[in-house]
Amino acid sequence: MDTQTVIQVSSISKYYGSNTAVDNVSFQVKKGELFGIVGTNGAGKTTLLEMMMGLRMPDLGTIHVLGRDVLSEADLLKEDIGIHLQSTTLIDKMNVREALELFQSFYKRKNDLDLIINQFGLEPYVDKMVKRLSGGWRQRTALAIALVNDPHIIFLDEPTTGLDPTAKRDYWSLLLELKRQGKTIVVASHDMEELQRNCNRIAVMRKGELVACDSPPALISNLPGGGMTMEAVYMQYAVEYKKEQQHHITDDSIRALNLLM
Template structure:
């Protein structure tokens, strides 16, 4: 049975002065997917994620998340979304449990924090100050915080940047567990190997445009001239090495 569409993005554009950060982008995300977004720096990834969260509004077009219009129903939307942004500075001076309790207080719906702590292996660190954790455990804590409201959708902005290979592997293992629990995950990443291995579909942004979207192996197999990896897809479409642009969904 086909999964229902849980995120519908329809012809959105976003301007910052004369700069068009997002240009007529449309796509959809199905329930239970891991949907990856890749692109170079300044391609528009963070702006797009912020609009999905309801933190920024499109100047043109509309976004519906779980049937909520992000422009008109921001308060309803936030209850169903968990967010992991790049910075953890807001929680650096708290211990892990305090940070989770603080963010949980912002929501009506609440998860069992001890269950999250156990699932993420955070029990030995629960009373440690976040700033003193290694990069991998800091990111694991940030992901745990994204779950304090038992969200249906989790939005992640390059969460594994700067992590060592083992920490990246562990982080993606947690994401796969969340997918198995029925969570829908949207993640921007520069780790081509991991998005190839773990994402159900991937959208490629270039200068604010969604230039192609599809399953990883399909994108790889249909590369002009042949290609073997998602890195080749990135070079072809995100960097436009050969000048080929196409959209497929």
């Protein structure tokens, strides 16, 4: 693994009984990248993230994160990564500061909580119960929790689901600021517009397989039907279509499909 590669995924597979959740997937993530992962529900995105975080072990293949083997060094790895909680249920009965302090207590390395609170604009909410925050502020709090140990890599699983457009834009602005600070960010999301605008590269999953991985402009330019957006890429590569349909997924066809739904 070269000095610029912070995540090396090599031929990993994960099985649940007779079901294959992730099938022989390989890719790299470079230092400082904002790396997106897309796919339909059940495509293997969350399982892939959990294996990179050391929460699940691959049945085949290897994963190295910051030079650590997730199979044998998962406990050490947790000090260097941050995880955005998909659900805030665990912290709903705490106020914002209590939640930050609780999760920081799990780590040896500590970030300055007051700096985090200031960076995320959480000062007016530090004494407010998390469950009483709006969706956008709950997600800000969850992202702030992911930074309490000053991690090198942040993993996010569908962080903007359910947010209104303004809250989504604000959240992505926070991610871009973290990227400017040198953080590497790996995010699984269905937010195609923001992924296209902000990601360095995007991996497309379908039925456990990695079917495409490149920059948004490259993915779009390679579309056989001439689409212009990541929505067209998603429909071409991530969604199961009959073979005769797969070579003609354009933005116009997406709009037509939406009218029929």
